[in-house]
Every structure is written in C-alpha cells, then in structure tokens.
Amino acid sequence: MKTYNYGKQHLDFSDIMSVVGVLRSPFLTCGPKVKEFESALCAYTGSKYCVAVNSATSALHIAMLALDIKCDDEVITSPITFLASANCARYCGAKVKFCDIEETTANIDPLKIESCVTNKTKAIIPVHFAGQSCDMEEIYKIAKKYNLKVVEDAAHAIGSEYKGKKVGCCEFSDMTVFSFHPVKTITTGEGGAVCTNNEELYKKLLAFRSHGMHKDGAMKNNWEYEMRELGYNYRMTDIQAALGVSQLKKLNFFKKRRREIVDYYNNNLGLPHLIEKEFSNACFHLYPVMVRNRAEFYKRARAEKLNLQVHYIPVHTQPYYKEQGYNWGDFPNAEIYYKKCISLPLYPDLKNSDLDEIIRRIKEIL
Numbered sequence: 001m002k003t004y005n006y007g008k009q010h011l012d013f014s015d016i017m018s019v020v021g022v023l024r025s026p027f028l029t030c031g032p033k034v035k036e037f038e039s040a041l042c043a044y045t046g047s048k049y050c051v052a053v054n055s056a057t058s059a060l061h062i063a064m065l066a067l068d069i070k071c072d073d074e075v076i077t078s079p080i081t082f083l084a085s086a087n088c089a090r091y092c093g094a095k096v097k098f099c100d101i102e103e104t105t106a107n108i109d110p111l112k113i114e115s116c117v118t119n120k121t122k123a124i125i126p127v128h129f130a131g132q133s134c135d136m137e138e139i140y141k142i143a144k145k146y147n148l149k150v151v152e153d154a155a156h157a158i159g160s161e162y163k164g165k166k167v168g169c170c171e172f173s174d175m176t177v178f179s180f181h182p183v184k185t186i187t188t189g190e191g192g193a194v195c196t197n198n199e200e201l202y203k204k205l206l207a208f209r210s211h212g213m214h215k216d217g218a219m220k221n222n223w224e225y226e227m228r229e230l231g232y233n234y235r236m237t238d239i240q241a242a243l244g245v246s247q248l249k250k251l252n253f254f255k256k257r258r259r260e261i262v263d264y265y266n267n268n269l270g271l272p273h274l275i276e277k278e279f280s281n282a283c284f285h286l287y288p289v290m291v292r293n294r295a296e297f298y299k300r301a302r303a304e305k306l307n308l309q310v311h312y313i314p315v316h317t318q319p320y321y322k323e324q325g326y327n328w329g330d331f332p333n334a335e336i337y338y339k340k341c342i343s344l345p346l347y348p349d350l351k352n353s354d355l356d357e358i359i360r361r362i363k364e365i366l
C-alpha cells in the first residue's frame, strides 16, 4: 500500500541543475544567487525590497528587531499557528498577546484585535493560515488607528493573493515573511525571506542578518566595517538560493495543482473544511478538515498509511506560554478548531488516482 504524507516537496531536474551550477561556481555563500533570488521574490510579489535568510523563524526575528520590539512591548498574533509566529516576539523580550480566530478561516479575527490592544502594543503578526490571506485591509485600519506595525507571517501563503494583489506586496503591512521549509509551497531546504517597501527597514534587516555590520562608501578602506547593533548570522547560502530561484519558476504550476486538489477534495469528500473568502485567491498550503473523533481518526489513518498532521496545537497551551499566564479556555474558537482539525495530503505530485485512493481510505476510516 502506498504511503501518503500530508505534504511533500516537488523537485525536478532543473532544480538539481540549478544547485549543481552553484556547487561548480566560486561562491557557495554571499554570492550572486542570493541577490537573484531576492530580486525574483520582489518581481513575483511586487515588493520593493527582499532579504533572504536561513529560515522564516530568523526572518520573523529580524523583522521584530527592525521594528525595535523590546521588553515591555506587546505583539499580537494568532494561537493557531506554528510556534515561531509567537516566539519571535519573545526573542526580543516582548509579551505575546494572542487573539482568537474566526471559525470559518482559522485566521485571526479582525473584530477581536482591538480588544487585545493596550498602550504597550507595538505590532500585529497576522498569519495567513493554510494559504488564505487574513483580511489585511481591516487589520491595517486597526494598526493605523493605534499606531501599530504589521508583519504578515506568510509562511503558508507564497503565491496567494489578497484583493487581486500578491501576498508579499506589503500594501497593508510593513513587512511580509515567507518560509521555504520543504513542507511549504516552494523550498530551499531551509530558508525564509522578508519583503518590504520601506528602505529604512530594508537596511536594518540586512544588518541584522549579518552581525549588525555596516559597510558604506564613506569608509576609507575596503576592509572597514562597523558593527552598530547586535546582529546574527542568519544568511542564506547560494546553494539554497539557487534552489529557490528554480522553485519560484514553478510556483504558478504548484498553485494551480494545489487548487485543483482542494477542489477535488471539496467535491468528492464531503467533510467540513475551511471556507475561502471573496477577497482571497489562495495558493493552498494545507487542506485541513474537521472530524469528530480526531485521535481515533488520526490513528486509523496511520494504519491506512496516511500520515496526516494536526495544524496546530494552540500556541497559548504550550507549557512555555502557560508559564506566561495563558491556559486552556482562553481562546475558545482556536481550541474548538484544534480539537477537530486534521490536514490531508496536499502537494502538487498527487495525481487524481492518488486522490481517489486517499478518499477511498478516508471513507473507510470514517
């Protein structure tokens, strides 16, 4: 019996040759491929600037640093996300204020954000869950009203559109973060990026990526540099960037096939699933469905060689965040969603015959 995981990268000969090209070149890192990948991401998303890094976690961290998030500040995000969306605020010592989700999209509920704002709030990190954009115009209005910054966690959402424009264009945000982990829509092995239209933020992101080092024309000698703040080594290698360049060329094909698969499940499976809003044209990263007895369903699926996954355990219920004062019961919609959700296989290599087989096995389990 064939095994199906919930996600899987698609790599072809052009990806392999792109990477081999770098291996045969003089620069394995700090070379031209990183810039090429960054330019390609700008061209795709419509953003002015892009900084590629070694993970989306690092990208979120330098986004927080560029906004000067500090101890005593507060950052708002969703509890239905991967840990990194919240942890980036903690890296800077800030408090994480979770805000409950909408039932139909599992995205942060814009109507609930205002009640989370205090005089310490500095930023909102909306997470585009499963690939569907949050209602960014609504979120941006709230941000403007209270003078907050907005960083989109678009780890799930490269290729997605909001109101006819690409996620990452930063029309309603200060920065947008992408992930290129292999389970995400395009991959560099490990990797991430921040897009922005703000030159000042861009310069800060560049510095935080590489030890807080600055080099400028005014310096007398080429070997001179100045460390002006505490940065990190979050650089992406040219090997990774080369993979990113060739993967990005396939993104429109990935998007098309992912949507076909989602439509196929919607039409042939009949399980409750997330709803796509009018403003969204998602490049779907996940296909979560709601099932009654999730633990039993998960176990039986594994016996049927379907390796499904739960996205996500609400972040506020993690022991670390319980120590910060959160507990079960704090965010009812997130918790109800969590108790039922399970993500089915969704990746471009799935053929319709695979989908029929997956649907057959799932109907057997139910």
Ligand SMILES: *Cc1c(COP(=O)(O)O)cnc(C)c1O
Binding pocket: 054, 055, 056, 057, 058, 081, 082, 084, 085, 127, 153, 155, 156, 178, 179, 180, 181, 190, 191, 192
């Ligand atoms: C995967 C993911 C991240 C972290 O991405 P890495 O590249 O693995 O660091 C952050 N946020 C969300 C919503 C994710 O799904």
